[in-house]
Amino acid sequence: MQQGVIHHIEINVSNLKRSVTFWGWLLEELGYEPFQRWEMGQSWKIAETYIVFVQTDEPFMDVPYHRRRVGLNHLAFHASSRQQVDKLTKMLKENDVKILYTDKHPFAGGQEHYAVFFEDPDRIKVEVVAP
Template identity: 30%
Template sequence: MDKKWKPGINHIEFWISNGENSLPFYEGLFEIIGWKKLNDWAYSTGSIEIYFKEVSHARKDTLGPRHICFQAESREVVDSVFHYLVRNNIKIIRGPIERNEYSEGYYTVDFYDPDGYVLEVAYTPNMVL
């Protein structure tokens, strides 16, 4: 039997404090890394969706994931993200940098989104899935 669905993440609901600040940032980022825009508040790879919800009651000190890492299809995509971040004065944590201790050829840039959430874009050609 051919399965339509396989185990994985279906979607991520991402809370943001201000759509006017965050949505243009994510639109530019997702255009570089190849996510398709579904509407003004949602994007998809075809197998996972991320959508944004503007909330005024979110606390930045709540427990949860440390960061989200988006897969890049090449080192050039990571470099393009880096240049996008620099052009938009986004605070970069590290990179672009190779982190061969993760896997051979692992190439990454880590940065903060407009609300201070940690994001990563990495090219991982030899990572075992």
């Protein structure tokens, strides 16, 4: 294993079922495979890295996530091509997922940065970037 490569990322979610539905199709489109599943969580893996979604405990479910607070701002994934970014954008729209920066899409990150930006069910910003 290469030093410094992320081992895993764990994200607490307000509604596990809703998050699994959202993230499952997206991660599998990006090449991840289902990895672990238990009553309060589920994960997907690609190579040696996995992403875990865990149901938030009851006392914390009403505290909303906001990317502008201290902590995670967003997750960005590599796409295989501009065509894959376009395909994902179409799928996101068909599923009524909020696309961010629509006035600048697909160059919201700059003229050399072909990507789609959107939000997951807990409003975590996600980015998929073409090479």
